[in-house]
Amino acid sequence: MGSHRNALVAAIRQELAEARGTARAVLAAAESARGEAQQRRRLVREAYATCLSRLAEAREATRADIEDRYRGEAARLAGHLRGLATVSATGAAGAPWKLWAPSEPAPGWSPGLLRIGTISFDGATPLPGLVPLLDVAHLHLSGPPAILDEVITGLLLRALGSTRPGEVELTVYDPERLGGTLGAFAPLGPRIVGPGGLTALLDETVEHICSAAVRESWRLVVLLADRATTEEMTRAQRAQLDRIVRTGVGRGVHLVVRGLELEDHAAVERIVVRDRVATCASLGRLEVQLDPPPPAERVAAFCRETAGRLCEGPPPARLADLEPARTWAESSRHGLIAPIGDSTDSSLVEVTLGDDPPHALIGGPAESGKTNLIHTWLGSLATRYGPEELALYLLDFTDGEAFARYVPGPRDPSWLPQVRLAGVNVSGDREFGLAMLRHLGEELRTRAQAAKRHDTDRLSGLRGADPGGHWPRIVAVIDEFPALLSGRDGLADEAAELLEDLARRGRSQGIHLILACQEVSGIQVLWGRPGLIAQFTLRIALPKARRVLADDNLAASVIPRHHAVVNPESGLAGANRVVRLPDAGDRTAWRAVQRRLWRSRPSGCEEPRLFDGNAVPRLPSAYRPSGRVPSADAPVGSSPGAVLGERIDVAARPARLRLGRMPGRNLAVLGTRTDEACDVLAAAALSLAAQGPAHFSIVCLEPAAERAAARLVAELPAADWYDSSDVHFGPSASDVPRYVIGYGLDAAGPPHRPALRTLLTDGPEQRIHVLGWWRGAGRLRDDLAGRFDPIGAWVALDVHGSELAPLYPQPGGPLWYPRPRRALFFDRSVHRTPEVIIPYEVNSDHT
Numbered sequence: 001m002g003s004h005r006n007a008l009v010a011a012i013r014q015e016l017a018e019a020r021g022t023a024r025a026v027l028a029a030a031e032s033a034r035g036e037a038q039q040r041r042r043l044v045r046e047a048y049a050t051c052l053s054r055l056a057e058a059r060e061a062t063r064a065d066i067e068d069r070y071r072g073e074a075a076r077l078a079g080h081l082r083g084l085a086t087v088s089a090t091g092a093a094g095a096p097w098k099l100w101a102p103s104e105p106a107p108g109w110s111p112g113l114l115r116i117g118t119i120s121f122d123g124a125t126p127l128p129g130l131v132p133l134l135d136v137a138h139l140h141l142s143g144p145p146a147i148l149d150e151v152i153t154g155l156l157l158r159a160l161g162s163t164r165p166g167e168v169e170l171t172v173y174d175p176e177r178l179g180g181t182l183g184a185f186a187p188l189g190p191r192i193v194g195p196g197g198l199t200a201l202l203d204e205t206v207e208h209i210c211s212a213a214v215r216e217s218w219r220l221v222v223l224l225a226d227r228a229t230t231e232e233m234t235r236a237q238r239a240q241l242d243r244i245v246r247t248g249v250g251r252g253v254h255l256v257v258r259g260l261e262l263e264d265h266a267a268v269e270r271i272v273v274r275d276r277v278a279t280c281a282s283l284g285r286l287e288v289q290l291d292p293p294p295p296a297e298r299v300a301a302f303c304r305e306t307a308g309r310l311c312e313g314p315p316p317a318r319l320a321d322l323e324p325a326r327t328w329a330e331s332s333r334h335g336l337i338a339p340i341g342d343s344t345d346s347s348l349v350e351v352t353l354g355d356d357p358p359h360a361l362i363g364g365p366a367e368s369g370k371t372n373l374i375h376t377w378l379g380s381l382a383t384r385y386g387p388e389e390l391a392l393y394l395l396d397f398t399d400g401e402a403f404a405r406y407v408p409g410p411r412d413p414s415w416l417p418q419v420r421l422a423g424v425n426v427s428g429d430r431e432f433g434l435a436m437l438r439h440l441g442e443e444l445r446t447r448a449q450a451a452k453r454h455d456t457d458r459l460s461g462l463r464g465a466d467p468g469g470h471w472p473r474i475v476a477v478i479d480e481f482p483a484l485l486s487g488r489d490g491l492a493d494e495a496a497e498l499l500e501d502l503a504r505r506g507r508s509q510g511i512h513l514i515l516a517c518q519e520v521s522g523i524q525v526l527w528g529r530p531g532l533i534a535q536f537t538l539r540i541a542l543p544k545a546r547r548v549l550a551d552d553n554l555a556a557s558v559i560p561r562h563h564a565v566v567n568p569e570s571g572l573a574g575a576n577r578v579v580r581l582p583d584a585g586d587r588t589a590w591r592a593v594q595r596r597l598w599r600s601r602p603s604g605c606e607e608p609r610l611f612d613g614n615a616v617p618r619l620p621s622a623y624r625p626s627g628r629v630p631s632a633d634a635p636v637g638s639s640p641g642a643v644l645g646e647r648i649d650v651a652a653r654p655a656r657l658r659l660g661r662m663p664g665r666n667l668a669v670l671g672t673r674t675d676e677a678c679d680v681l682a683a684a685a686l687s688l689a690a691q692g693p694a695h696f697s698i699v700c701l702e703p704a705a706e707r708a709a710a711r712l713v714a715e716l717p718a719a720d721w722y723d724s725s726d727v728h729f730g731p732s733a734s735d736v737p738r739y740v741i742g743y744g745l746d747a748a749g750p751p752h753r754p755a756l757r758t759l760l761t762d763g764p765e766q767r768i769h770v771l772g773w774w775r776g777a778g779r780l781r782d783d784l785a786g787r788f789d790p791i792g793a794w795v796a797l798d799v800h801g802s803e804l805a806p807l808y809p810q811p812g813g814p815l816w817y818p819r820p821r822r823a824l825f826f827d828r829s830v831h832r833t834p835e836v837i838i839p840y841e842v843n844s845d846h847t
């Protein structure tokens, strides 16, 4: 029993041991599985954490990117909006009060939006908060009345300040304060309507809307309604108000209302104000931080000033107002019509140049605005008629440079394409005036002949018969013309004759004259020539002008500054038209117009000829022996021409002295002006050297001329030099022409006179010519023993006409009063009378 029990115990022990072993093994396996699971869990957790952080990073990066893009987009959008806002509310309509000033609308302007405050936008610079009014909307405002009144004051100031005085009419219904609410606008005389006046106001406004055929201004009806107005509003009043809401905007009638409901309509812009923040129907959810009210003193000053301007009437037209809708669209076939200003009712006043009236006379005292009028007229013509239709010749005998603006200058390369010729600073050079008249005389002849060929006698006929021809109307303007006519000499007589001929026959050939002058005496020059003055049927008299209009026509003495009387019937009383003249003095504005016209010039349109009396022409390079020097065997012309200076003519041609193989073909330059004498001799020698092979002998007996003579020698291809140490007047004959260029020849003295006389007398036939400078006519006479035959041509500098008598065929000598940089040139083989020339600048340090 005991052993059985022992065996059982042992067996049980065995089983227990096995079971324990199995359990341990299972435990170990379970623990290992748990360890693995934990490991896996850790890995998963770690992976999860990594994922999370990556996701967070990606999210951050995307968010930052989105934010960047958003900010960029927002800034771009804000920029666009700001640009749009600037364009939509320019000048007084949109400027903050700090910078506010009334702004005159430009021509063609149409009303934009009006600023009431600012819109803040994501930390960016705030945008202006704008609302529509003129031409677009009625405004309905709700909120605290005091703030609304401030907003309305600001809106009215902006609307009035961005339009022309008088263009916006103000009516204020203010039953509570009887106009006191908008009292700052009192100087403008708004219509104030008190309690009991609403019906009449609405009826009258509806009537105005129905009757306004053409809208020329706006009417703002401000309704500042109180509680009683709302409560007592009748159905009839409501009906009228609704009618205004529906039909007013199209007729320029706008309501600005607070305290009263307006019916829903597309034209009603609702502005709701809370705590100085407004929302507006047109701005959606954007909130507008309201501007403070405009400073009271600014409103008062604006209203005072505008009231003053209203009393004066509308401002005169500006130069830009005279411009046509289309540039160069007019034909000048039958005449030239252009406005020069406006009348007091703002309608433009046009003047005509054509068959009748053909020519104009402008008169007025100094500083009365003649030049300004000419600029205005030319500007008006030049924008209407292109270079094929109009050619301008301008001459200014005043001391100014008024016409320089029309030609290329150092700062502006543009020119007015219609200008063919402009003379400035010509007061000392009447010869240029004469040259212009001669040129126009030639043109007149050409036109008359062409017209005759086409069996017509006037420009309109010629243009019809010869449509391919170039027959623009010509307008020649001569400011301060008496300077040209008043001298008692041949020049004045010829100028007057040419002028009379042009005035008489030019009318039918499309050549028109505009003469201007200030002095009564100037006009008297014309009155002394009834045939001439009779042609100037268009008279334009500036304030206080005398003798321009008929004697019994006193209009010019009563017109104010910057006005003119235009009279196309020779100044007869009854044909006056008073015109307000624009200010044409703004060079920048003019330059913009001119540049525009210049860029549109047709190809081949040449630069105008400018004659500037104060400028010294340079010897053109064509007359210098630069480049290839003619070889000794090159052909020599039979009479090479020595260029002495520039002729005072339209084409700026050089004055030439032909030096043929004939007796007397020598030149004497007379006078004491060393520089000019040297320039004449140098120009002559250089131009001869440029024409063919020649030999030069330079004889310099005047120390002051040595430098100039030496420079000449340096530039000449072949030259000998002689001075007081080896004076020599016997150059041997040769195959090529020889020229003796003498500086201060009178200094040679008696011992050399016989040789000099022989050379002067016999030289030319052997092709030896003397071009010499004598420092006075008396010294030349001494050298020649009173026999001037060998001197066939002379150039006089500061030598009076009477001293030149022995060298001149007419008794008494030529009429000549020396002037700086001008010389009198006489060649007995070609001239009947001497001509004035301008010695070229040759030896200056600039050349």
Ligand SMILES: Nc1ncnc2c1ncn2[C@@H]1O[C@H](COP(=O)(O)OP(=O)(O)OP(=O)(O)O)[C@@H](O)[C@H]1O
Residues within 6 Å of the ligand: 364, 365, 366, 367, 368, 369, 370, 371, 372, 373, 398, 518, 562, 563, 581, 582, 583, 584, 585
């Ligand atoms: N319509 C105008 N509006 C404004 N300013 C003007 C007007 N007309 C002339 N002026 C100014 O008046 C001044 C004199 O004008 P302008 O030179 O045209 O007179 P003028 O009669 O030609 O003088 P002068 O006889 O001395 O040559 C100038 O400063 C010019 O700018």
